[in-house]
Amino acid sequence: MVNTVAWFEVASDDPEAAQRFYGDLFGWTFTPDPDAPMDYRMIHATGEEQPGGGLYGTGGEVPNHATFCVLVEDVAATCAKVESLGGKVVRKVVADPGGTSFAYLHDVSGNLFGIFTPPAG
Structure with a gap:
């Protein structure tokens, strides 16, 4: 549904360590996102067929965050x-090869959050 929280993201400059941490802590599993133009891994909670979030290997491009x-x-x-x-646009609109557009923003207090639009259809 539009204008609702529909995804969460953990971003790290050490995605291997973050994957181990959250995998060990919550039993989450991770699969690479083949459409992402960067290191992006889909997060699956235990028992869930569809991913509910993603792990982004930042390569130092944006601050580490969970949002x-x-x-x-x-x-x-x-x-x-x-x-x-x-507010402020932290990272401009990016569209991945699968057609998802997204951006990272700061609210007026400096809190980082993301927005996205999935591909049409």
């Missing part, structure tokens, strides 16, 4: 609205 991601109708329009409300 929520909101499903939006239009990533570019939402980025513009964030800026008009005093």
Whole structure:
């Protein structure tokens, strides 16, 4: 549903260590995302068929974080609205080869969060 938290993300400059930590802590399993243009691993909670989040190997491009991601109708329009409300675009709109568009933002308090729009259809 649009404008709801629909994903979570853990980002780390040491994704192997993060995968071990969360795997050992919660029993999560990880599978590579073949459509991602970077090191991105889908997170599956125990007993869940569909992933509920992702582990992003940042390569130092963005700060380490664990955050929520909101499903939006239009990533570019939402980025513009964030800026008009005093927030900041941390990483510009990116579309992966599978057609998912996303961006990382700061709210007015500096909290990092993500937005995304899945491919049409």
